[in-house]
């Protein structure tokens with residue numbers, strides 16, 4: 001069977017691309033070697049930067065950094081891509097409305113980080129000011145220090161204090177996923193343990209582990225029973241809010257009728273001049289060949305597996321597109337900024353800026369020209385380029 005769109009990679013970029021292609025009525029296959037970097041991320045979606053208005057900063061990139069993925073796409077389409085994804089997630093993994101500014105979110109290390117769109121349950125620090133917050137930790141969960149988080153909140157003007165609960169749970173040193181599954185079934189225990197203490201506070205802050213399968217109901221039920229807002233604070237990886245988002249998107253993609261091939265990487269391609277005809281997947285026994293009209297390359301950066309760094313070279317392995325590794329003024333290589341060069345249609349370019357494959361479109365962290373760790377634009381760039389890649393894939397190689 002020949003697909004209209006073959007999406008390689010199931011991270012935020014590939015999944016946004018797949019969803020948009022499906023909504024446009026295309027036959028879609030998603031091929032993913034494995035999980036994605038949402039497993040590390042906070043679940044909140046960054047647009048750009050910190051204190052400055054993010055949209056003004058994004059607009060400036062168009063003239064100041066023309067190779068930045070946002071500059072390739074333009075502000076109007078970035079806004080459209082966010083609206084599209086929020087609409088898709090509305091019932092399965094809802095995000096809160098944003099006023100157009102960044103918000104500062106408490107972290108599990110007692111600090112605050114800027115972000116743009118928060119999932120239900122995560123609160124901006126400003127809304128906690130002068131509030132009595134009870135930070136609830138769990139003695140078997142060492143990745144969240146309730147006292148550290150409370151002292152960070154105090155430094156931001158809250159009256160926070162901390163307690164740790166002993167769960168009837170036999171795993172010592174559990175991680176966030178263990179706890180999230182535990183609370184899927186045992187969330188009512190929290191009501192029993194906290195009903196009295198909750199009466200003296202304005203809200204309760206937990207590590208973001210309150211369920212994986214039933215998290216929307218659990219959050220609502222806890223708020224109703226305790227009579228107070230319940231906040232989730234993103235934890236160290238693995239990130240439960242990131243996993244919720246990833247699962248919700250994948251489920252929606254399957255529901256819309258895409259084929260999903262997960263667990264096997266794309267290892268090579270079949271091309272004719274500047275057109276890709278198909279890709280080979282490393283399936284057990286014999287590679288599987290998948291044909292398509294358009295291909296979306298969304299295999300991530302170094303962490304996602306899309307860019308492979310060895311002693312001798314930095315490579316993109318699926319299409320062999322050259323990876324640009326910038327050198328800064330100190331003759332250092334800021335690896336976070338390395339990635340593929342693309343034109344405004346997101347087609348990959350060679351060193352002379354010539355289009356390599358007309359029906360291949362790149363999206364997400366595989367693109368160069370930006371540094372999500374410093375700029376806080378990882379999710380935004382993945383969503384916007386994934387969306388744009390889907391539009392371009394729909395237009396084909398014309």
Ligand SMILES: Cc1cc2nc3c(=O)[nH]c(=O)nc-3n(C[C@H](O)[C@H](O)[C@H](O)COP(=O)(O)OP(=O)(O)OC[C@H]3O[C@@H](n4cnc5c(N)ncnc54)[C@H](O)[C@@H]3O)c2cc1C
Nearest residue numbers: 009011012013033034037042046266300304364365378379
């Ligand atoms: C530690 C950490 C924390 C972060 N926190 C935040 C945050 O709080 N907010 C925010 O906005 N952003 C955050 N980011 C950035 C953001 O999460 C990423 O930039 C974004 O999710 C990247 O998405 P992606 O789809 O491009 O790539 P990835 O998520 O890397 O997905 C790549 C996909 O491609 C697959 N793949 C790779 N090679 C192949 C192959 N050969 N064949 C088939 N499939 C393949 C992988 O298995 C995976 O499914 C964080 C990033 C990290 C690393």
